[in-house]
Amino acid sequence: MGRLSALFDPDAVAVVGATDREGAVGRAILENLRDGFTGDVVPINPSRDEVLGLECYPDASSAPPIDLAVVVVPPEIVIESIRDLAEAGTENVVVITAGFSETGSEGAERERQLRAVADEHDLNVVGPNSLGIMATSNGMNATFGPESALEGSISFMSQSGAFITAVLDWANEQGIGFRDVVSLGNKTVLDETDFVREWGDDPDTDVIIGYLEDVGNGQGFIEAAREVTEDTPIVLVKSGRTDAGAQAASSHTGAIAGSERAYEAGLEQAGVIRARSVQELFDYARALAGLPEPESDGVAVVTNAGGPGVLTTDAVGDSRLEMASFTDETIDTLATAMPDEANVYNPIDAIGDADVDRFGEALEIALEDPNVGSAVVVAAPTAVLSYDDLAERVIETLEAHETPVVTCLMGGKRARDAEETLREAGVPNYFDPSRAVSGLDALARFRDIRERTVDQPVTFDVDRERAREILARVRHRDDNRLGVESMNLLEAYGIPTPAGEIVDDPDRARELAEGIEGDVVMKIVSPDISHKSDIGGVKVGVADEDVYDAYEDLISRARNYQPDATIVGVQIQERLDLETATETIVGMNRDPQFGPLLLFGLGGIFVEILEDTSVRVAPIGEGEAREMVDEIRAAPLLRGARGRDPADVEGVVETIQRLSQLVTDFPSILELDINPLVAGPEGVQAIDLRLTVDADELDADEPDTEEP
Amino acid sequence: MGRLSALFDPDAVAVVGATDREGAVGRAILENLRDGFTGDVVPINPSRDEVLGLECYPDASSAPPIDLAVVVVPPEIVIESIRDLAEAGTENVVVITAGFSETGSEGAERERQLRAVADEHDLNVVGPNSLGIMATSNGMNATFGPESALEGSISFMSQSGAFITAVLDWANEQGIGFRDVVSLGNKTVLDETDFVREWGDDPDTDVIIGYLEDVGNGQGFIEAAREVTEDTPIVLVKSGRTDAGAQAASSHTGAIAGSERAYEAGLEQAGVIRARSVQELFDYARALAGLPEPESDGVAVVTNAGGPGVLTTDAVGDSRLEMASFTDETIDTLATAMPDEANVYNPIDAIGDADVDRFGEALEIALEDPNVGSAVVVAAPTAVLSYDDLAERVIETLEAHETPVVTCLMGGKRARDAEETLREAGVPNYFDPSRAVSGLDALARFRDIRERTVDQPVTFDVDRERAREILARVRHRDDNRLGVESMNLLEAYGIPTPAGEIVDDPDRARELAEGIEGDVVMKIVSPDISHKSDIGGVKVGVADEDVYDAYEDLISRARNYQPDATIVGVQIQERLDLETATETIVGMNRDPQFGPLLLFGLGGIFVEILEDTSVRVAPIGEGEAREMVDEIRAAPLLRGARGRDPADVEGVVETIQRLSQLVTDFPSILELDINPLVAGPEGVQAIDLRLTVDADELDADEPDTEEP
The missing domain is CATH 3.30.1490.20 (ATP-grasp fold, A domain)
Structure with missing residues (x-):
């Protein structure tokens, strides 16, 4: 598959199945392209000489060179049309036509053929069953949707075409712009991982957002997203979070969604910021697209209204941010500049008669404080305050500072013009204080993602050959299970056993x-x-x-x-001294999307009743193994709470890593539980073991010839 | 204090401190009244004969009869003005003037005088430090805010005047109307409890909403709200939820907020639906104001768009509602009415080419299903679907059904007219599927609140005189503490001890x-x-x-x-057999707003590390005591999880109730912990006790002469 950038920057786009029939999809696409695209538009249809005033060609070989083809022919002739395009040299295809794997076995066979022809000719294929794609840089709207996107720096992919039409109609009203838009359709060839990589390399994409119902290749996605989020934030709505939603998603796309816990862990490990609703998606994206990174978590709140100031402070308390503690100098300066009745501690209440100058001055003083990493300007309407002037003043103030500021100019019509002024300067305005703070929170989360170091998994010196022999014993078992008689599997991977x-x-x-x-x-x-x-x-x-x-x-x-x-x-x-030790459980099961999902928890009631467990997609390094131990609620028990001797937490952390290596080395291991792994002050020991092995996969467990 | 309805339905309103000086608050109020109020407006100001064309009187006694006076004179002469009004027969006063307890000791003294004059003359006083009040039924805007409210059935109180101006500006744009609006100010005389009672009695108020920073009298509020919510929903934003927010609220109003846990428990016990943001407040209120009650929790989702359908299903999964399971008859009817590609299971996907007729038919069929208690119509924009027509069709369909329906017509400008049509028919439209579902969720929550029975506390036969004697021993202690030597206090209240x-x-x-x-x-x-x-x-x-x-x-x-x-x-x-028993903790501390706050949890790590506790404001009945036991995460341990014998849960429930009676009978008990209360299969026993007693309050612990 070639560079995807050609998908979004073609010189000539063909519509295969172009028509002037009213209401036809092939007409809608052609109109959308004709109305905005700066390159050439080439209709292809053997039964027309001209469509909508454009010369129409019978097939790809007789047409001028085509960089991107949008295919809207009936499903039965899609493969043939693509073959024709490929032979004529076209490398990029968007298949609008539906009737593939989403419709049953005949469609599934057609989808297999589509994949084959794409492989054979090294084609970039979007879809099938796609609404199309857009690129605002060249005015290309190659979709049959009713709206074109405004220009901006957010690139947007969606597994639902309807989600795109709904969002664009709203975004156009809000003045929110996009760079590229892709309706992923059935993801037969190109999927979310490909577009994440493409937009990660695109200097004009500031934020990648998406609506997904599944992630096809979890491991590949994690790898790509980790690289991309070193520079570019990714915000996703992943639907099918709940059991009911997963069932609905599965009947919608035919995809089998993995477990929500695997998505939760996998997307977190990938560095993805997850949004739970359309509103959150854009609340985050607007902040991430326009604002610099906060250097610290201290937030200054500047307001003319006590109540909304308190609400904003609550929202800060709910977030990963904190109210900035002002220096004495800041407080003195504020006290001099503000009237006596004002509150000069954070939140700064410039009180109800504050005009733009007092508001602006308070903001300036706050931004000079070294403890302030970001700020929220919260205003309620008063007779003496012009929101329009306040917007101008906020923008001026920002020019002198590298600090992110969001606004919450509360109100309706009164706030509209100011909101637009702010938007043009990249400052998102939110009606609700809690949403304003969530925008800043997204910035801080992305900063933390950028700054995190994901440890490479340690490769322990293990006896892989011996492990292979132990696993092979499963061939003699009817139920694919192994138990305590295979404890030496753990020994082979250096996990202590009694x-x-x-x-x-x-x-x-x-x-x-x-x-x-x-x-x-x-x-x-x-x-x-x-x-x-x-x-x-x-x-x-x-x-x-x-x-x-x-x-x-x-x-x-x-x-x-x-x-x-x-x-x-x-x-x-x-016999171990269990009086001074704690029983833990370390386990793994294999998720259809993300692969091996590691689990850690304390034994007994903690896992069974309190469901106090942590999970990660393997392989993981030391840092993530330690996070697994630290994030369970009962972690203090291991660390020596209530007068107990601390357990050997390092031993637990190492065991999790060794298990990660074992299940990564052997895809044949479907499920595995070390229960209990006893952690005492002197060390850890695996006491019992149960695992399920896929005998058919044993041959796939190839020895790693590069093993140290 | 007289009937509050006179506050909102006066024949004549005076503005004491009326002026025509530009920018003066006394002018703004007079203008607001003059522009809309259907009754008489009476300016009072000794230095004017006429203000804004209205005859002006030097004082109340020389003016015509005044039902409601709005006082905007300087703080020094507020008390004198009110006395003058009272003597002239005015019973209702709104004090706009600031400079009372929020400003220091002089103001606090003034506030004390205000309370005294109100008591003396039996006056209804709103404020001081209030923005004013509004009643849309008679066009009365007795505030100095820039906006008047639209007419509606939501009555709205706020402890922040700025919150009102911000909300009204936005609500007017959204077309959301109100019945009465009150800026509570310092709540010197009238507070949230008074308005809850008043609006609970008002047949034209469908929903009571509010923004509060504290609740003055928690016990009184619980009692009033419990009665009112038998008919009328109450939705509140209570700010100062977080530590930072509570500190900000305290510096804003001077009120000392109690603990968030007490508010959480107290407001829940009161039957209040709590909103965490302005947006949630109105998302809930719009549904509660316009829609009937859902008879069951099954939700039907009808859409033309798979992705948004899945998102809606997720939102249902997150809520207290569930996706309705359609009957075979419904599925057959849908299958006949819909095209083959449609999904006739819930969520119903009428697919992208659905027009208004197909959409409407799907909704009708769903509403006929006996398992459907409410429905969400979720639409994405398409070429064949008119949102305006869809809105009309939804409204028609609703006329034949007593089922609540909300809509989520996704989009921007395209949805505006339809949204207005729906709003006029009482159907809230939401941009985001999760918000649409949260509207339905609020309806189901209110139904549950209405249907709940709050048990009267059981009055156990106890030895109150003996308990009094034991508590009196604290007079001989320097630190106000009693310990295990006072275990017979528990015996006196029938709590078993070894x-x-x-x-x-x-x-x-x-x-x-x-x-x-x-x-x-x-x-x-x-x-x-x-x-x-x-x-x-x-x-x-x-x-x-x-x-x-x-x-x-x-x-x-x-x-x-x-x-x-x-x-x-x-x-x-x-010595008890602790092998088969579980240690629990039953305790109480006194919250400044809500009084005795009972706490229950399991001993040891469960309380100390996992913070797994439940709380309630005393006094409580059997049902609430049982809820306390059931809602801790570790509750299954008491009920006999993991092969243990079940503990005597009834004994725990009774102990909590007896403790509730003890701490209600004796306000002198400031804190009390039974730790542990051992619960075994055969019964419970209190093993150790610590309490703090306020010796100065001992005399307030009067014997109840009506004791059985």
Whole structure:
């Protein structure tokens, strides 16, 4: 696939299926192109010589050179038309036509063919089932929607065409402009990851926004978005967040959405700022498109109205920002400049009779304060305050400062002209104080995303060959499951397990127990018995002299419970001091979009009742593993709350990383739980293990020949 | 104080301090009244004969009869002016003048005088420091704000005048109307509780909304709001939610805000719907003012656009509502009426080429479904759909149904006329699907509030006289604290405590232990030693034969720790089986606004680290006590999760109610903690107690002569 920029900057655009029939999509697109596009527009239709006054060609080979083709022919001849275009040298195609995978098996086969012809000719294909694309830099509206976008620096992709028409109608009224707009359609060839990369490289795109119902390749998206968000913010509405929504999304696009927790983790790891509604999407985007980055989290609030000032302060309290603490110098300067009744502490209340000069002066003084990283100007209408003049004054003040400022000029018609003046200067105005603060909050979030360092995953020295052999045992199992008998899988990846082993004879059991200090733990090992405790298949604190009898007892319990069970033997483990230790759970399951999703939590009620867990998409580095431990609510328990000795948190962090490496190395591992991983002051130990392995995937687990 | 309705429906309104001086507040009010008020406007000013063409009187006694006076004279002569008005028979006064308690001690004294003159003459006084009041039914704008409200059914109070001017400017643009508007000012006489009562009785007020920075009398407000919300919804923005906001509010109004948790609990108990922003306030109010109540929580979504349909479904998933499950009949009818490509399951996607007829038909079919309690119409702009016609069609459809419907006609200018048509019919339109659903959610919340039954607190048979005597012991304490030696306070109120007592001699200790089955628990009892465990002052599981020595050891430990400590003795308690029981905490502290705030949680990490607690303002009935237990996240632990025997939850619920009665009976109890209250399968027992008593309040704890 070639450079995508050609999609948005063609010299000549063809409409394949152009027509002058009223109400036809092929006419709507042609009209939209004719009305604004600065390049050539080429209708293609074998049954017309001329369409809307433009010369019409029967096919691509007879037409002049075409950089971008918009295809609106019936579904049955889409593939043929694209082949014709490719042979004539066209590299960029937007398929408007519907009737592909969203409609059943015939359509799915057609979509497969579309992918094949694109691969064969190295084509950039948008769609099918797309509304089209726009580029405001050259006036190109290659969609059949009723509105063209205004010029701006926001690039916008959407998995719903209707979302685009709805947003553009509104954005045009609000004066919000765009750079490129793409209706992704079925994403057969080009998807969100491609456009994220393209716009990340585009110096004229300040913000990337999108509406998505799924992310096709989660790992690829994370990688691309991480790079792009080093410079360009990405704000997304990902719908299908709730169970009901996911079901609706699936029936809308045919895509199977992964779990919301995977999206939450994956998009966060990708550096994406997530919006929950259309309004939030643009509240964030407007701030990110026009304002500089805040250097610190201190916010100054300047107002003429006590109540709205308090509301703004609440909104700051709810955000990641904080009210700036003014220096004594600032307070003195304000006290001199403001009347006695004014409040010179933050929020600055210049009181109801404040005119533009007093307002402006208060803002200037606040922006000089070294503790102020951003500011909100909040105004209520009064007889002495002109919003229009205030807007001019705010813009003037900003020219001398590199500090982001948003405004909240409360009111209706009274605020409209001022709002437009501010917008033209890149200052977003919001009606509601909480939305104004959320705009600043988005700036601070993006600054944090830019500044974060994502650790490269550590590559631990592991015994991959041994792990492969252990996993291969699953071929002899009917249910694809492995259990405690495979604890040496963890050993192979350097995750500590208690001393001990599995034996199949009571004398050997005693011998082994005598070699272990103190009492031992004994567990029946049988692939057919999952809930060992329920049948009395676990004995804790067995003294050496009782080990022989305990062995016999465990075997007979297992036999009684299930006479035909395969019994591997009995595991003899050293007994850990659980009084001073904490049980944790480290696990993984594979998400259809994002792949291996790691989970961490404390054992027992914490996971089962309080649902106090953290998740990340693997592979992860040390920083993200540590975040997983720190972000559970019960984290202080591990760190030594309530007089306990702190657990070996570093050991937990390392275990999570080693598990991340294991599940990344072996795509055949579908699910895995270390439960519990006991974390005591002296270290961690994996006590029990269950995993599900896809035997068919075992061959895909190729040895890494570059392994250190 | 007389009926407040006279405030809003006067025949004659005087402006005391009327003037024609440009820019003066006394002129602005007079102009506002003159321009709209249907009654008489009477200027009063001793230095004018005529103001703005109206005859002006030197004082109230020489003027015609005045039903309502708006006072704008300088602060020094406000009291005198009001006295003059009262003597002339005026009962209703709005004090615009500022310079009262918000400005320091002189102002506070003036405010005290204002309260006294109001009491003396039984006056209704709004303010001081108020923007004024409005009543749209008679065109009365008795404020100095720049805007008059449109007519409507929302009554609106605000503790910030600027909030009113900001909201009205915006609401006028949006076409949102009001019934009465009140700027509360300093709330010296009339406050939020008075207006809640007044508007609750007013048949023309459909919704009460407000902006508050504090609630003066929390208990009175809860009582009034509970009654009013049996018919009329109350939606409030209470600012100062965050620490920073509370500080800002306090510097704005001089009021000391109570804790946010008390407001959260108190307003919820009052039946108030709380909005977090101006936008939410009106998103809720618009739905509540115009729409019928949903009979069930099932929502139908009807759209022409897949993506927005999914977003709406997500919003339903986030709310208390749920997507309606259509009957087979509905699905069959839809399948017949809609094209094949349409989705006839909820959300109904009538697809992009849906015209008004198809849209309308889909809505009609959905509204016939018995599982549908409300509906959202979500539309994206297309060439074949007229929003104006769709609006008409929605309104027609609604006439035949008692089901609330909101619309989300996405877009800008294209939606404006339709939005106005819908508004006139009482149907709120929202740009964002999530806001449309939040409107429906507010309706369902109000239905639940209306339908709830608030239990009357049970009056248990208690020994109030004994409790009084125990509390009176605090007179002999320097620090106002009582501890475990006062456990019989709990006994007096029927809260179980372990068998045992406090003894001051080791022989008596052994004798007592021998009378208790099993081992005992022994604790040092000293008012000077709070953290008994830290000094080894607690012994658990002492056998009868060791009790004598243990006694001596406890005493000597206490002596060593603090030689001058007052030692009451040693408490001997039966030992409870803590293996099968759960430690809980039941406590109370007194909030400045709401009074006794009860707290419940599980002991240890649950309260200290996970902050998993529930609170309610006392007194509470059985239902609210049970809610307190059920709403903590760890509640399943008490109910018998993970194979444990369920604890005696009824015992916990009763204990909370008995504590509610105790702290309501004795305002002298400032703080009280039963920690732990042990809840086992067989019952509950209070193990330890700490409380703080205000000795000066003891006399206020009068015996209730009506006690059963």
